Amino acid sequence: MLPPDILARLAPIADDPRPVLLAVAGPTAVGKTALTVALAQQLDTEIVSADSRQFFREMSIGTAKPTPEEMQGVPHHFIDSHSITEDYSAGRFAAEAEALLGRLFASYPVVIATGGSGLYLQALTDGLDELPPVPPAVRQQLQHELGAQGLAPLVAELAATDPVAHARLDLQNHQRVLRALEITRGTGRPFSSYHLGPTAVAAKAAARPFRVVKMALTREREELYQRIDQRVLQMLEAGLVAEVERLLPFRAHNALQTVGYQEIFGYLDGAYDYAEAVRLLQRNTRHYAKRQLTWLRRDTGYEWVTMSE
Structure with a gap:
């Protein structure tokens, strides 16, 4: 299942006894859930979600949150762990996830982290920039x-x-x-x-109690876009509009300022009809996937795996 070069990087290193965090990134609809569940079964480990929307209990359909059937019994952490009424940041997630990893690494030599939120995954793998205070x-x-x-x-x-x-x-x-x-x-x-430069990132990585191995997933563009369009239709069939209607009282919260919800808010406001809502959902999700790939490609630490192959 794992490419040989990545599998080799997961092996213990004689002069570095630290356990390994396998970070699996990629754009929406690329297939992260299915692959990481299979990897977790292969490696006999657990999964830490770094998806900044799947944290929230109230958001399921629009976030493509994995179902119990898709999880196949593999424990997933940081899914349904918080409410959209909470202010939750990448820094807080990184602190809580590192505390969790400290416990998981007592049982597993490798733990998987995955998600489409580049900032949250980066906060866990590389740390965050130290920003000055502002009035x-x-x-x-x-x-x-x-x-x-x-x-x-x-x-x-x-x-x-x-x-x-x-x-x-x-x-x-x-x-x-x-x-x-x-x-x-x-x-x-x-x-x-x-932003932290390569030297600072390397220094932080060396000081962490775990090693990080990064794997980024991609597909041929046309295939990825077809999967995105199909996923949008599946979300709508699963009741996305009803989910967004229930969230109308919370629409100002940061968690809902995202693709998949804003388009339905516009439809419910009467700004456009249902067909236009579907078109916007598919278009904006494709644009979001493109931005996700752009974010990942600037990090040279990722080993790319083409799912289409």
Whole structure:
């Protein structure tokens, strides 16, 4: 099941007795769930989810959360672990996941982490950048501008002031855009300039109580897009509209500012009809997958595996 070069990297190293975290990344609908469950069975281990939407109990259909049948008895951590009413960050996830890994590694030499949220997976595998404090007034001003003018002008400002962050971030996630602009405005330096360089990342990795082996999954573009389109139809058949209707009272929460929910909110608001909602869901999910791949490709530590082969 595992490619030989990755399997070799999981083997114990004589001068490095640390256990291994196998990080399996990839775009939505590429097949992460099925593969990681098979790998967990092969390696006799457990899975840590690093998907920033599958944490939340109230969101299941729109997040493509694995069902008990798909999990096949393999324990999955950080699925249905929190409520959308909680403020949950990548930093908090990394701290809680590292504490969990400390317990799991007492029983397993290899543990699998997987998810499509690049920032959350990176927080666990590499650590997060240390960002300077910014006066609260900067965030308050940005939130005022967001409410008054919408997200588009802020995205345009990010493109002009920090093109690197503009290329990397999920530009439909207003919290990520606001955070980048908050640092840029508050410090006078681009948000991306605070990202850890290769030397700092390597130093952090060497200090961690576990080794990390990274594997990224991909497919031929046409095949991936067909899988995405089909998944959207399956979500709708499974009751996505009803799930989003139940979440209307919470629509302002950060967890719901994401593809799969925003499009249905627009449909329920009467902004467009059902056919247009389906089209937007499929298109925006394909765009999201493209951004996920762009994020992953900037990390040279990943070993790429083409699922189509």
